[in-house]
Amino acid sequence: MDLHDRDTPVMIAGPAADPDVAVVSLRRLHGRANAAAELTRVRRSYHGPLLVEPFSALDLPAIVTHADGVVVGGAWMQDFQLLRAVARTGRPVVVQRAPAATLEEWLSAAEYCVAEGNQDVVLCETGTRTHLPHATIDLSLVRAAGRHRPVLVDVSAAPDLAVAALSAGACGLLLGEDAESAVVAGVRAKAALLGALTCDDVPETIPGARAAIDRVDAALATLLERRAELAATVQRLKPVGGFAGRDPRREREIVEAMVSRAPRLGADRLGRIMTAVIETGLEASEERDLSPA
Ligand SMILES: C=C(O[C@@H]1C=C(C(=O)O)C=C[C@H]1O)C(=O)O
Known part of the structure; x- marks a missing residue:
């Protein structure tokens, strides 16, 4: 699974919405569910690339068995023991930004993974708490972070910002587990349009x-x-x-x-x-x- 060596943005959403990569959060289950049982259940209906957010490091063996990559949730971003353990799985890591984390804090969380020998680290912007009822995506931060590492942007709360996020340099978009197929299709069409318009690489084959x-x-x-x-x-x-x-x-x-x-x-x-x-x-x-x- 390659999240960033692509010339089209990846679309990440729940298994129901036909994503390029699906994401499942064990954190949402508050640690009450058995990770292996839950992921076996997911795998019964979804066979594509899968990213999983653990509730704790205890979930990592099940994630390595069933998934292709690990998401470190924003709330866990500064849990350096968890970051290290996740990096040591050798799987691609997605580090979500905590709502109040600065660029430096976000990048240094990624560096903890790199220090464990895992280069395959992608950042994920999930927004900051503001006066809006939902998290506000910080596009300037996406632009700045994108100069250091590939960045995914979670546009679940604001799919209309998908094109803006890609223009700011996002390598892919996250649409959340319950994204409706019509929303995924709409975002995908716009992303394809933008990708075709902005990519001027000359293919060699x-x-x-x-x-x-x-x-x-x-x-x-x-x-x-x-x-x-x-x-x-x-x-x-x-x-x-x-x-x-x-x-x-x-x-x-x-x-x-x-x-x-x-x-x-x-x-x-x-x-x-x-x-x-x-x-x-x-x-x-x-x-x-x-x-x-
Ligand atoms: C749309 C129009 O009608 C016709 C169709 C056109 C088009 O497809 O762009 C342009 C001129 C007209 O022949 C128009 O007048 O603007």
Whole structure:
């Protein structure tokens, strides 16, 4: 399981929400549940990569048997004995920031793991207590911490901040055990869009390049769908909509404004592409207007 050597952000959530990595907290069970029994139960229905937050170091053997990585919860962040024991499992470690912990304290918790010979340490921002009813994610802190280590951001309380967290440098997002599938899907679509727009690495293999093309195409499809929706809105608002109300001047202006962003294609080719995009958009909007409600 690799949490940070990826060019797309990981999505972490509960097993029900089809995550890249699932996270289960034994802390929530207040130490009352048997870790091995609980994780065996989880493993009956979920076989993907799994991160587990222990209640105490006593849970670590069961975690090593059943899980792929260990989460040190914010409340335990300065329990250096626990950090050491977790690091010694050799599994990837996720260190959550305690609500009032400073950047230095957070980084030094990670350093305790590194000092045990475990380099695979990722930070996780879960927010600070503020005037808001839920924890407030500190994006400046994410930016600063990201210069030292990969950072995950828990956006369970504010999924709308997912894109902002990725822009601040988060390598992945945590959506909590009870994230609804629709929320996970929405965040995933936005993350894919942002990843495709911001990643300019040049892949060195055909599979690598094809995977990158797939991500760009996923973003392109999302943008084309959104564009068609907006163009249909204009058709409804114009006195004469559809093909009958076509506006060649506006279409030329659209291409001219885009050319500098697509120098490889140039004005002619871009013009052909945009004509196809505009015509298919008009076609879809007319078809929709004709179809019975
Ligand atoms: C959306 C409009 O209607 C048509 C569709 C266009 C588009 O898809 O961008 C542009 C010009 C018009 O031919 C518009 O007039 O803005």
